[in-house]
Amino acid sequence: MSVPGSPSPEVAGLAFRNGLGRLERTFLPRKEVNVKEGSRGLFMAASVTAIACLATGGVLLWVFVSWALAPYPLFITVLAIAALLRSPNFRRKVGSRRLHLFEEGLLVDMGAGRLFAVRWDQAVHYQETVQEVVNHQGTKTAFRSAHTSTLVAPDGAKVQISDSFADYGTWVPLIAEAIARAQAQRVREALREGQRAVFGPFELNAAGITAKRKGTLPWPAVEAIDVREGFVVVHAYGQARAWAHVQVRTVPNVLVFLTVASDLRGR
Numbered sequence: 001m002s003v004p005g006s007p008s009p010e011v012a013g014l015a016f017r018n019g020l021g022r023l024e025r026t027f028l029p030r031k032e033v034n035v036k037e038g039s040r041g042l043f044m045a046a047s048v049t050a051i052a053c054l055a056t057g058g059v060l061l062w063v064f065v066s067w068a069l070a071p072y073p074l075f076i077t078v079l080a081i082a083a084l085l086r087s088p089n090f091r092r093k094v095g096s097r098r099l100h101l102f103e104e105g106l107l108v109d110m111g112a113g114r115l116f117a118v119r120w121d122q123a124v125h126y127q128e129t130v131q132e133v134v135n136h137q138g139t140k141t142a143f144r145s146a147h148t149s150t151l152v153a154p155d156g157a158k159v160q161i162s163d164s165f166a167d168y169g170t171w172v173p174l175i176a177e178a179i180a181r182a183q184a185q186r187v188r189e190a191l192r193e194g195q196r197a198v199f200g201p202f203e204l205n206a207a208g209i210t211a212k213r214k215g216t217l218p219w220p221a222v223e224a225i226d227v228r229e230g231f232v233v234v235h236a237y238g239q240a241r242a243w244a245h246v247q248v249r250t251v252p253n254v255l256v257f258l259t260v261a262s263d264l265r266g267r
Contacts, residue, residue: 007100011109018117021103025174029097030166099165101174104182106151108159116151116159120182124152125175128249129230147172176255184259191260199257200250202232209234209261211244222265225258232257 007015007023015023098109105119129147147168152158165171187197187204196205203210208218209225211234223235232251236243248254 007098007107008109010113010115011098011100011107014115014117015100015102015105015107018105018107018119020105020107020117020119023100023102025101025171027099027101027165027167027171029095030164097165099161099171101171101178106175106178108151108161110159116153116157118151118153118157120178121186122154123179124252125179125254126150126152126249126252127172127176127254128247129172131230149175151175176253179253180255180259183253183256187256187260188263191264197260199254200252201246202244202251202257204257204261204264206264209264211246214244217243219264222261225261225265227254227258 006012007026015021096109096111100107100109104121105117106123107115107117109115127147127149129145131145145163147163148160149162149172150158150160162168191197191204191206194206196203198204201212208216209222210216217234217236221236223237225232225234227233227248230248231245232248232254233242234244251257
């Protein structure tokens with residue numbers, strides 16, 4: 001969920017010191033059930049009561065019916081307890097976390113005074129999205145995805161944010177696009193000056209793209225560079241198989257990499 005509103009004085013102060021500019025979006029922790037603050041006590045009491053009933057049912061099945069049936073409600077009880085303990089509705093500290101996107105950077109409030117800030121023009125962003133798939137009779141059906149982003153500041157400080165923040169399908173591309181806008185032109189200018197740009201396992205220069213253990217592929221020989229099923233894939237003309245493929249999570253600022261590589265390939 002993205003919400004308007006004023007950040008805390010601590011957040012506002014850190015944002016000002018880092019020159020982050022205007023606050024544009026704030027994302028809250030994801031909630032399986034949207035519970036208003038005034039109803040948190042009722043929600044917690046109802047949840048604990050339901051879990052207690054489920055556990056009692058498992059014990060009664062064990063004692064009076066069959067021990068073979070008891071593990072099912074007891075196992076569900078354990079899962080329910082784990083989910084409740086992770087829920088922002090149950091843990092106030094988790095519920096207080098905020099992901100703030102500013103005009104010139106990002107600030108994460110992890111609660112308990114833990115703040116992380118970085119400017120778009122200085123951020124290093126690693127991202128990973130895992131798609132869980134059910135394969136039934138040869139038909140693959142996606143049913144759940146999980147995302148983790150790691151951001152690193154110039155001083156080495158880092159923060160990890162995940163789909164525990166609501167609407168990750170919105171904030172992930174916003175972060176990637178903001179970093180690309182702030183950094184892609186700088187990379188282009190460095191390449192024009194004869195420098196090289198390193199993106200994890202890949203290296204770009206004016207002549208071509210280099211991949212570890214693959215050597216260098218000249219730009220005229222590069223057919224396509226794209227992302228498929230969690231991998232960055234480089235295709236060469238005349239080759240049926242990919243010339244190189246690496247996991248997206250190993251490529252820092254992957255959108256900057258793809259943007260600059262596309263420009264070089266299209267010259």
